[in-house]
Amino acid sequence: MRIAMIGTGYVGLVSGACFADFGHEVVCVDKDAGKIDRLKQGVMPIWEPGLEALVKSNVERGRLNFTTNLAEGVDGAEAVFIAVGTPARRGDGHADLTFVFDAVKELAHALKGPAVVVTKSTVPVGTGDRITELFKKEGAPAGTSVASNPEFLREGAAIADFKHPDRIVVGAEDESARQVLREIYRPLFLNKAPILFTGRRTAELTKYAANAFLAVKISFINEIANLCEAVDADVQEVARGIGLDNRIGPKFLHPGPGYGGSCFPKDTLALLQTANAAGVEQRIVKTVVEVNDERKATMHERVLHALGGDLKGKRVAVLGVAFKPNTDDMRDAPSIPLVKGLQDQGATVAAFDPAAMGHAKDLMPEVEFTNDAYAAAKDADALVVVTEWDEFRAIDLERIARTMKGNVLVDLRNVYDRAEAEEAGFDYSGLGRGRIG
Numbered sequence: 111m112r113i114a115m116i117g118t119g120y121v122g123l124v125s126g127a128c129f130a131d132f133g134h135e136v137v138c139v140d141k142d143a144g145k146i147d148r149l150k151q152g153v154m155p156i157w158e159p160g161l162e163a164l165v166k167s168n169v170e171r172g173r174l175n176f177t178t179n180l181a182e183g184v185d186g187a188e189a190v191f192i193a194v195g196t197p198a199r200r201g202d203g204h205a206d207l208t209f210v211f212d213a214v215k216e217l218a219h220a221l222k223g224p225a226v227v228v229t230k231s232t233v234p235v236g237t238g239d240r241i242t243e244l245f246k247k248e249g250a251p252a253g254t255s256v257a258s259n260p261e262f263l264r265e266g267a268a269i270a271d272f273k274h275p276d277r278i279v280v281g282a283e284d285e286s287a288r289q290v291l292r293e294i295y296r297p298l299f300l301n302k303a304p305i306l307f308t309g310r311r312t313a314e315l316t317k318y319a320a321n322a323f324l325a326v327k328i329s330f331i332n333e334i335a336n337l338c339e340a341v342d343a344d345v346q347e348v349a350r351g352i353g354l355d356n357r358i359g360p361k362f363l364h365p366g367p368g369y370g371g372s373c374f375p376k377d378t379l380a381l382l383q384t385a386n387a388a389g390v391e392q393r394i395v396k397t398v399v400e401v402n403d404e405r406k407a408t409m410h411e412r413v414l415h416a417l418g419g420d421l422k423g424k425r426v427a428v429l430g431v432a433f434k435p436n437t438d439d440m441r442d443a444p445s446i447p448l449v450k451g452l453q454d455q456g457a458t459v460a461a462f463d464p465a466a467m468g469h470a471k472d473l474m475p476e477v478e479f480t481n482d483a484y485a486a487a488k489d490a491d492a493l494v495v496v497t498e499w500d501e502f503r504a505i506d507l508e509r510i511a512r513t514m515k516g517n518v519l520v521d522l523r524n525v526y527d528r529a530e531a532e533e534a535g536f537d538y539s540g541l542g543r544g545r546i547g
């Protein structure tokens with residue numbers, strides 16, 4: 111199958127490389143010439159485990175190509191996936207579909223024959239209908255069909271997620287589109303991945319419902335963690351106690367500094383806008399957005415509290431700035447308001463992250479970025495764990511404590527064992543692990 115992928119970011123590049131690995135012939139298109147140049151030289155524009163090797167082997171086999179020229183990229187393609195960004199529109203939280211519609215307009219003129227055009231980008235209900243209209247208006251070839259195939263991969267585990275998905279959702283309004291997508295994903299459902307065919311609008315909404323539900327789960331355990339701190343209970347054990355119930359499940363029950371990243375914040379807002387336009391209240395999701403915003407905005411207060419109420423002249427070392435481990439993605443990362451809160455209170459901040467410092471530098475002026483965790487901790491009054499990279503789990507707590515001036519450890523991911531941290535000389539506080547203050 112000949113496939114074109116428009117948008118070569120976290121989703122487009124991973125999806126394109128994986129489709130090529132299934133044996134399809136894939137051209138990835140991006141209007142960012144720098145990105146395409148780097149890819150042609152074998153340099154990955156994003157940090158994603160296993161991606162470089164996967165791209166390299168499929169380029170070598172001649173199944174994966176890159177171009178900035180959309181017309182060239184879609185020439186002869188039976189399926190064209192759209193994987194461009196759909197960020198939150200400034201001010202109102204609507205999904206900004208500018209990139210999608212720009213690509214669709216260009217595509218309408220570039221297609222020489224009918225193709226199945228598939229939105230992989232996360233787009234609000236009804237976007238497929240609007241694309242269909244736009245194709246008609248712009249004179250796309252007759253028989254061009256529009257389908258929805260939302261992507262559920264997680265950055266940091268993107269290739270494994272793409273190749274072993276919990277499910278594949280395909281929303282289509284005609285049999286030919288279903289046929290093409292069934293063929294594309296055949297290697298996966300031969301591996302028993304359930305493929306779910308729905309109407310296009312249902313598929314579009316399914317993606318938002320999934321992300322909103324996960325955001326609910328995260329905020330739920332964060333609030334339970336707060337309660338644990340007030341009543342002297344341990345949220346880790348509560349999470350295990352409820353997560354072993356199959357109806358609940360153990361995942362997404364880890365307290366933290368609030369969800370971030372390129373999806374949950376914008377997708378929850380966009381869902382609320384969809385609901386608003388439909389005149390239907392979504393009180394749970396609305397509250398979750400408020401709970402999460404407040405959590406992110408107040409995390410620095412934990413450091414303030416642990417340092418006795420005054421951050422002026424204090425030095426704080428931050429471990430991890432990416433919104434989660436195994437990615438360089440800084441979009442809506444909880445580290446951003448945390449660092450700002452610390453600086454606003456008069457602290458100086460040093461930080462280390464294994465992958466995200468390049469992106470973080472522009473977002474966090476005045477932060478001193480170091481080459482490793484020990485260098486960040488040197489002479490610090492407090493150490494704050496923000497992103498649970500594996501390498502932080504294996505840190506030598508005694509060694510890092512010796513390099514510091516103070517002994518405060520604020521563990522916003524519950525990475526460390528309290529007893530071990532205290533044995534290393536730390537004054538330890540985690541999230542929801544017994545009474546605070």
Ligand code: NAD
Nearest residue numbers: 117118119120121140141142194195196209213231232261
């Ligand atoms: P991204 O910003 O990393 O990549 C988007 C790419 O599209 C950029 O490289 C940009 O240059 C390119 N682009 C924009 N307009 C273009 C055009 N007209 N022609 C060619 N290229 C164009 O975004 P992403 O994180 O990959 O997300 C893409 C979509 O997938 C979003 O809708 C997002 O919500 C969704 N999604 C993301 C994830 C994730 O983990 N990142 C997971 C599931 C779904």
